[in-house]
Amino acid sequence: MSQTARRPRAAVSAPGARGGRALRGIILTLAVGVLLPLASVAFGLYDRVLHWGKFIHAVDAACATFIFAMLLLGWREWNHIDLSDELAALLAMFAGILFGVLWEIVEFVRDWVASSDLQKSNADTMTDFLCNDIAAIAAVLIGVRVYCHLTTSGDRQELATVAEWLVDGPSRVLERHGFALAIIVSCVIAMCVALLWFAGRPVPGLPIP
Amino acid sequence: MVSLAPLAIALLARTHVPRPLEFAFVFGMAFQFASESTKLFELFYYWDKLVHPTLVALTGMIGAWLLLGYRDAFAKRLPIHLVAAFGMLLAITVGAFWEFVEFTTDWFSNSDLQKSNADTISDIMSNDIGAFVATLLALWLYTRFFSQRQREQTGHIARWLAHGPAVVFQKAGRVVGTVAALAVIGLISAAVWVDRDVPALAAGLAPGSGQQWHLADGALPNGSQVLSGDWVPDPRGVCRENLENPEPGSEKMGVLELTPGTSYGAVPFTVEARYFEERPQVQQGSEMDAGIAFGIRDASNFDLVEENALHDNLRLDEFVHGKRRDLREKLFRTHGNEWHTLQVSVSGASVTAGVDGQTIYTVDDVPNTDGPIGVWARAAAPTCFSDVTVTVGGAQ
Numbered sequence: 194m195s196q197t198a199r200r201p202r203a204a205v206s207a208p209g210a211r212g213g214r215a216l217r218g219i220i221l222t223l224a225v226g227v228l229l230p231l232a233s234v235a236f237g238l239y240d241r242v243l244h245w246g247k248f249i250h251a252v253d254a255a256c257a258t259f260i261f262a263m264l265l266l267g268w269r270e271w272n273h274i275d276l277s278d279e280l281a282a283l284l285a286m287f288a289g290i291l292f293g294v295l296w297e298i299v300e301f302v303r304d305w306v307a308s309s310d311l312q313k314s315n316a317d318t319m320t321d322f323l324c325n326d327i328a329a330i331a332a333v334l335i336g337v338r339v340y341c342h343l344t345t346s347g348d349r350q351e352l353a354t355v356a357e358w359l360v361d362g363p364s365r366v367l368e369r370h371g372f373a374l375a376i377i378v379s380c381v382i383a384m385c386v387a388l389l390w391f392a393g394r395p396v397p398g399l400p401i402p
Numbered sequence: 403m404v405s406l407a408p409l410a411i412a413l414l415a416r417t418h419v420p421r422p423l424e425f426a427f428v429f430g431m432a433f434q435f436a437s438e439s440t441k442l443f444e445l446f447y448y449w450d451k452l453v454h455p456t457l458v459a460l461t462g463m464i465g466a467w468l469l470l471g472y473r474d475a476f477a478k479r480l481p482i483h484l485v486a487a488f489g490m491l492l493a494i495t496v497g498a499f500w501e502f503v504e505f506t507t508d509w510f511s512n513s514d515l516q517k518s519n520a521d522t523i524s525d526i527m528s529n530d531i532g533a534f535v536a537t538l539l540a541l542w543l544y545t546r547f548f549s550q551r552q553r554e555q556t557g558h559i560a561r562w563l564a565h566g567p568a569v570v571f572q573k574a575g576r577v578v579g580t581v582a583a584l585a586v587i588g589l590i591s592a593a594v595w596v597d598r599d600v601p602a603l604a605a606g607l608a609p610g611s612g613q614q615w616h617l618a619d620g621a622l623p624n625g626s627q628v629l630s631g632d633w634v635p636d637p638r639g640v641c642r643e644n645l646e647n648p649e650p651g652s653e654k655m656g657v658l659e660l661t662p663g664t665s666y667g668a669v670p671f672t673v674e675a676r677y678f679e680e681r682p683q684v685q686q687g688s689e690m691d692a693g694i695a696f697g698i699r700d701a702s703n704f705d706l707v708e709e710n711a712l713h714d715n716l717r718l719d720e721f722v723h724g725k726r727r728d729l730r731e732k733l734f735r736t737h738g739n740e741w742h743t744l745q746v747s748v749s750g751a752s753v754t755a756g757v758d759g760q761t762i763y764t765v766d767d768v769p770n771t772d773g774p775i776g777v778w779a780r781a782a783a784p785t786c787f788s789d790v791t792v793t794v795g796g797a798q
């Protein structure tokens with residue numbers, strides 16, 4: 194099986210030294226995605242504004258997808274990966290949908306284990322998904338357009354450097370310990386499923402807490 | 403017909419479909435249709451948790467194989483990590499899209515595919531686990547068992563499959579995007595439109611007063627009216643039974659209106675109902691759902707608080723034109739073959755629901771809460787109500 198040639202590890206340097214336009218854009222998008230939900234909690238906007246939660250879902254999904262799309266496109270170009278624009282956009286869209294899925298799973302687990310009240314009903318969850326996915330699709334379209342029409346060669350190189358820096362560690366771990374990692378992740382998933390199943394149920398041999 | 407798709411692809415793409423690819427597709431189709439036609443989803447509680455991840459896993463595997471084949475057949479530079487990510491994310495997306503299809507089907511046809519929020523999320527979790535396992539398995543199978551010829555055939559199929567959409571996107575990408583956006587807007591508009599024109603409350607209804615019904619007397623209560631379903635008196639009370647013996651999963655809801663011609667809601671009121679959900683026999687089905695209906699307009703339009711012993715939740719719904727709109731849901735475990743007391747307190751648009759004296763939640767913006775009250779059930783085996791009490795303004 195052919196493996197794509199990688200640039201030498203030494204070439205991967207921490208981003209930020211140059212601090213160019215692309216990096217600032219990524220940081221700004223990330224800041225919006227992180228700070229907006231925090232500010233919403235601080236100002237009680239979830240309770241004061243109708244459907245504010247849907248709006249936050251959409252904005253966060255858009256931010257995450259936009260960042261992923263920009264980094265993927267930069268990484269693809271810098272590494273000469275044969276990933277067409279369409280396929281790269283599709284992959285970024287999938288990543289945005291995964292973001293929404295993980296968010297809802299986290300909310301569900303918190304409700305299930307800690308009796309919090311994040312998911313009100315099935316319709317609430319599904320409309321959250323809908324907002325998330327529509328925002329992800331929109332963000333991909335914007336991201337691809339921004340990348341193809343508004344970024345310079347320097348911007349793209351900067352995006353590639355950030356992406357390379359982000360994937361370098363995980364790639365190294367996967368290459369060296371992929372099998373062990375798969376076993377560990379499988380065990381963690383199995384344990385989480387068992388914990389969720391027995392949360393609030395009688396565990397054989399143990400009293401109900 | 404669908405299972406013939408590999409044959410059609412082989413003819414149109416002028417290449418042979420490799421056995422693993424064909425097997426994965428045909429197995430997936432057969433598994434789904436066999437499960438539906440033999441009612442396995444309804445007969446076994448967690449059958450869908452097996453079918454969902456299996457189909458999602460097969461989708462992820464096929465996606466990963468196609469991309470790997472494309473890479474190898476045309477000497478493309480695609481890292482295997484990227485292919486793995488693509489396969490896994492494709493599978494997760496298909497799983498999420500499936501839930502949308504179920505939600506949309508439920509919204510427009512009340513098919514009850516999504517039983518609860520927990521059901522939806524646990525489906526998605528099982529999908530994601532399936533996607534993770536499938537990705538690992540797909541890479542392992544491809545590298546170990548796919549011959550060079552099979553890889554090339556897979557690559558040619560991938561290119562043939564992608565060629566049409568790629569040409570369409572390149573030539574008319576904006577048109578496709580606009581049509582897709584309009585389709586989504588149209589679907590959302592239609593979803594709002596189907597809920598229009600909820601019937602108004604009948605004029606001239608007398609204001610409701612405190613009452614108590616003891617239903618284990620061997621007869622339906624005086625003045626009550628069956629709006630839907632079969633309601634049969636038995637020693638346990640008045641029971642919703644399925645005299646038409648529906649297939650598992652096809653059980654219909656039944657509403658017994660206790661106060662026709664009387665409207666509750668001008669002043670706050672509380673309804674309590676003692677109920678018994680009989681656990682169905684194996685092969686009989688699995689549904690166990692009992693509730694209190696209020697704000698009844700007719701057999702298809704009312705509000706409902708229901709406790710589901712199968713899915714362990716207390717749910718507040720609004721039925722609009724016979725279709726369920728879930729407003730609130732919370733985990734609360736009960737079991738079949740037990741007596742419990744369901745209670746609902748209504749004050750204007752504010753509804754508080756509880757079980758066995760324990761308040762579970764309050765919802766403040768429930769529409770159309772005023773009107774007659776009744777009991778409701780959808781179950782595979784008899785669900786019985788022995789006593790119902792309505793208290794108005796704090797007095798019975």
